[in-house]
Amino acid sequence: MSISFDLINSLDNLVYKAAQSVDEFGQEFDPQTRSADERFGDFQANGVLPFAKKMGKNPRELAQKLIDALPASEHWSVEIAGPGFINFTLSPEYLLKWICTHGSTDNLKASAKDKENSKVVIDYSSPNTAKQMHVGHIRSTIIGESLARILAFQGNEILRDNHLGDWGTQFGILLFAIKEQGISLDDLGDDPIARLEDLYRQGNARIKEDENALVGARQELVKLQDGDEENLKLWEKIRDISISSFLKIYDLLDVHFDHSLGESFYRDKVDGIYEELGKHKICQEDDGALVVFHPEHKRFAKQPFIIRKSDGASNYATTDLATLGYREKEWQAEQIIYVTDGRQRDHFEQLFLTAKKWFIAEERKLPTLAHVWFGTILGDDNKAIKTRDGQPVKLIDLLEEAIRRAADMVKQKNANLSDEEVQRRAKVIGLGAVKYADLSQDRTLDYVFSWDKMLAMQGNTAPYLQYAVARISSIFRKMERSSDGPFNEARPPQSDAERKLSRKLLFFPIALKQATRELKPHFLCTYLYELATDFSSFYNLEKVMVDDPDVRDLRLLLCSSTQAVLQTGLSLLGIETLEEM
RNA sequence: GCACCCGUAGCUCAAUUGGAUAGAGCGCCUGACUACGGAUCAGGAGGUUGGGGGUUCGACUCCCUCCGGGUGUGCCA
Numbered sequence: 001m002s003i004s005f006d007l008i009n010s011l012d013n014l015v016y017k018a019a020q021s022v023d024e025f026g027q028e029f030d031p032q033t034r035s036a037d038e039r040f041g042d043f044q045a046n047g048v049l050p051f052a053k054k055m056g057k058n059p060r061e062l063a064q065k066l067i068d069a070l071p072a073s074e075h076w077s078v079e080i081a082g083p084g085f086i087n088f089t090l091s092p093e094y095l096l097k098w099i100c101t102h103g104s105t106d107n108l109k110a111s112a113k114d115k116e117n118s119k120v121v122i123d124y125s126s127p128n129t130a131k132q133m134h135v136g137h138i139r140s141t142i143i144g145e146s147l148a149r150i151l152a153f154q155g156n157e158i159l160r161d162n163h164l165g166d167w168g169t170q171f172g173i174l175l176f177a178i179k180e181q182g183i184s185l186d187d188l189g190d191d192p193i194a195r196l197e198d199l200y201r202q203g204n205a206r207i208k209e210d211e212n213a214l215v216g217a218r219q220e221l222v223k224l225q226d227g228d229e230e231n232l233k234l235w236e237k238i239r240d241i242s243i244s245s246f247l248k249i250y251d252l253l254d255v256h257f258d259h260s261l262g263e264s265f266y267r268d269k270v271d272g273i274y275e276e277l278g279k280h281k282i283c284q285e286d287d288g289a290l291v292v293f294h295p296e297h298k299r300f301a302k303q304p305f306i307i308r309k310s311d312g313a314s315n316y317a318t319t320d321l322a323t324l325g326y327r328e329k330e331w332q333a334e335q336i337i338y339v340t341d342g343r344q345r346d347h348f349e350q351l352f353l354t355a356k357k358w359f360i361a362e363e364r365k366l367p368t369l370a371h372v373w374f375g376t377i378l379g380d381d382n383k384a385i386k387t388r389d390g391q392p393v394k395l396i397d398l399l400e401e402a403i404r405r406a407a408d409m410v411k412q413k414n415a416n417l418s419d420e421e422v423q424r425r426a427k428v429i430g431l432g433a434v435k436y437a438d439l440s441q442d443r444t445l446d447y448v449f450s451w452d453k454m455l456a457m458q459g460n461t462a463p464y465l466q467y468a469v470a471r472i473s474s475i476f477r478k479m480e481r482s483s484d485g486p487f488n489e490a491r492p493p494q495s496d497a498e499r500k501l502s503r504k505l506l507f508f509p510i511a512l513k514q515a516t517r518e519l520k521p522h523f524l525c526t527y528l529y530e531l532a533t534d535f536s537s538f539y540n541l542e543k544v545m546v547d548d549p550d551v552r553d554l555r556l557l558l559c560s561s562t563q564a565v566l567q568t569g570l571s572l573l574g575i576e577t578l579e580e581m
Numbered sequence: 582g583c584a585c586c587c588g589u590a591g592c593u594c595a596a597u598u599g600g601a602u603a604g605a606g607c608g609c610c611u612g613a614c615u616a617c618g619g620a621u622c623a624g625g626a627g628g629u630u631g632g633g634g635g636u637u638c639g640a641c642u643c644c645c646u647c648c649g650g651g652u653g654u655g656c657c658a
Contacts, residue, residue: 008597034597046600049638059638082601083638128658165658263658289656299584299654309656316658345585346653375586375651382651409620429620441594444586446651452607453593457620459606460594467620475617507597514597526595529605540613540622559617581620 003094003101005111006509008033008043011088015045018069024055024062035507041087042076042503048084059084092492095502096554103505103561104484108568109153112512117155121327121367122148124339125255128165129242129262130174130200132193133249134392135385135449136341139374142435142574143443144339145255146521147372149572154516159331163323164262166239170200172221174238175231176213177203179220185237193245196238225267225313239264245396252399252431254574266322270314273307273321280361282354283307292354305350320351321358328359328367335368337519342373342444372519375446385449398454399431405455406430406463410581425581430455432462432575439573440525460529462575465566468532468539469577472563475544475556477579483560489553497538501558504534508565512572521573528569535562 004010012033019025032047048066052059063084070078075094081087102111124144127133133141144160152158177199178185188195207214224231243260250256274290277283283292288310294300307318327333338348348371359366379385385392407426410417417425437454441447457463476483493502511527514520535558544555567577 032600034600037601040601044600049600053638085601126658168658170657287655291655302654303584304655306656311656313656315656340658342586343652344658347658378651413618413620445594446587447593450593456607459620461606461620463620464606467618471618471621478617510597518598522595523597526605533605536621537623539617543617545617580618 003098005102006513007098007506008035008510011043011045014070015047015066015086018071019066022065022069024057024065025051035510036087038500038503040081040085041079041089042506043088043090045086045088048086052084090503090506092494092499092502095499095506096490096492096557098506099502099557099561100487100490103557103564105564105568108508108564112153112509113155115155117157118334119157119159119332120151120335120337121159121161121331121333122151122337122339123161123163123323124148124337125246125250125257126163126165126340127242127246128168128170129239130170131197131242133246133395135395135398136377136392137395138398138434139377139438139443140339140341141250141253141255142438143372143374143521144337145253145574146435146439146572147337147339147519149574150512150516150521150524153568153572154512159259159327159333160257161327162257162260162262164239164243164260164264166242166262167264167267167319169221171224171235171238172217172219173203173207174200175220175224175234176217177206178234180206180213180216185234185241188241192241196241249395249399252427253435254576261323261326263316263319266319266326267314269322269326270308270318273318273325276362277307277321277354277358280358282357282361292350294350294353297353299346300350300353303346303350305354307354317347317351317354320347321355324351324355324367324369325358328364333367335370337370337372339372339374342375345371345373348373370519372443374443378446378448380448382448393449399434401451402430402434402455403427404430406433406457409457413581425578428576428578429457429463429466429581432466432570433457435573435575436462436465436525439521440529442522443520462570462573463581465528465532465570466575466577466581468535469563469566469570470579470581471539472535472559473579475559479545479556481556483563485557485560487553487557487560489549490557491550491554493554493558495542497534497541498554498558501531501534501538501562504531505558505561505565508569511569524569524572528566528573531562531565531569535559535566 012031015031015033019029029051030047031045033043033045036042036044048063049059052062060080063080063086067078067086076088076090079087102108122144125137125141127137148158148160207217220231224235283290286304289306290308291304291306293304305317306315309315327336352369356366377385403426406429407422410422410425433456434454440460493499507527511524515523542555544559546552570577
């Protein structure tokens with residue numbers, strides 16, 4: 001028989017099917033199959049308990065009838081426990097078979113492919129031009145990239161789109177400051193983006209104290225939006241400078257976009273939005289602005305979604321609608337995922353409600369929309385992060401510090417490495433640590449920024465996982481064997497450590513599925529950490545390089561498969577691994 | 582005011598969406614290389630899951646209430 005990749009799914013089907021052959025069960029019965037605590041078995045079906053309650057039957061008797069109806073299997077044993085749990089314990093032979101069938105890099109990839117894949121746009125990172133990326137941008141960038149990889153891994157077609165904030169009011173202020181100070185954009189020194197940000201800050205301070213400056217800034221913005229040649233040229237230059245500073249960071253993070261269509265790209269598409277929403281009476285004039293109310297919603301009946309300001313200008317609600325329309329029309333997106341700060345939840349809820357009405361009216365098929373939001377990074381004062389001088393910590397500084405600290409560590413462990421090799425390893429380790437620190441906790445939670453937390457290399461961290469991978473590589477190197485096998489002599493797992501590790505390997509599909517369903521990479525992190533922990537225990541307890549060929553092959557197989565799962569899982573988080581570290 | 586998010590060990594976080602005795606890391610204490618990498622492993626101490634009530638076979642999880650923190654709430658994104 002074939003060995004299912006996702007055992008929860010196949011056991012669940014099996015139990016359901018068995019239940020249908022027993023009189024007491026109906027179609028609405030849900031087996032609720034889960035992975036089980038080691039003490040009770042490998043998987044458990046909990047569904048009999050609530051079902052028995054509903055039917056007024058004795059749960060243990062029902063459970064007994066259900067397992068009597070299950071087809072006999074040599075692959076697992078079944079028993080009833082507690083008030084009516086049904087526990088499955090897999091045979092060692094079956095564990096071995098699963099690992100042989102699915103537990104290599106290529107097989108994991110092939111097994112994870114889902115037939116029902118779709119075309120997904122992921123909208124993430126999205127920094128504003130004319131400003132530097134700061135630590136606040138790390139979450140969208142890293143979470144978005146990980147989700148892109150997780151979904152692509154399962155066969156979805158992914159379009160990564162960086163929705164740059166390149167057409168806001170900030171340009172009026174910046175252009176005004178540039179002109180007032182007579183700055184040349186060709187001569188901004190060795191850190192042009194920092195200089196631009198300074199100019200913006202100065203301009204911002206000016207308009208607050210000087211009415212004439214405010215008027216000037218507005219005029220520059222209007223000129224830009226009217227297509228003034230000089231301002232457009234300056235704007236383009238600012239955009240180029242900004243993007244090249246972003247690219248430096250994206251290269252470090254190994255994040256690459258298919259598109260970077262910012263707000264400016266949609267500036268000539270907003271009129272169509274007014275027209276169509278107006279035609280279908282979805283929007284209305286209110287206090288001079290064009291707004292959308294949602295009477296069916298308890299809050300948005302009164303709280304407007306403003307799509308055109310009273311001065312006639314569009315805003316991000318307008319461009320977001322135009323963007324959504326474009327992605328469906330031009331790209332045939334079936335799903336769109338927005339990765340932004342949780343403070344924008346109202347905005348996206350209103351956007352989705354509005355889009356739904358718009359698409360229905362236009363008889364278009366609305367893509368599945370998801371707002372993947374995350375918590376704020378806080379400073380010591382529990383407010384959104386700022387440094388001492390009031391500016392956020394620059395993202396590039398964080399990344400470079402991570403690499404520097406990792407380099408110290410690498411040098412300390414390996415005295416005779418070339419600088420290039422130290423640097424190569426330090427990038428993988430340091431950047432892995434930073435990414436993992438963010439991805440490993442539930443994205444909806446705020447967290448207080450801490451250098452030590454972001455750069456930790458012990459315990460539940462990327463370096464711990466990378467270390468397990470490196471130790472496995474070391475074993476194969478020393479034995480002069482390939483991690484691809486073959487491991488033909490392998491006997492089924494016997495010892496506690498062998499069994500525990502084997503069983504954990506089988507849970508990879510569960511973690512993957514959960515991370516996908518909730519669009520939360522931390523489920524994958526938790527799993528990988530547990531796998532690495534089980535491996536480390538196994539490694540300390542059981543010697544791999546033994547003479548007995550069937551024992552040796554099994555342990556090598558476990559090493560190989562653990563490495564495959566760790567590398568695969570880490571790659572889905574955007575984290576690389578090393579042969580030696 | 583209204584809406585939403587959060588409160589779990591000294592600190593930072595998990596908990597398979599209602600499942601069995603709430604688990605990790607850091608820190609602290611005690612141990613482990615004549616061994617495949619000590620960025621490791623084994624063990625210990627540490628909990629009224631903010632308080633109180635309710636729902637049921639079962640609650641960190643759902644409902645009510647109170648306390649505390651945060652965010653959003655008409656022309657920024």
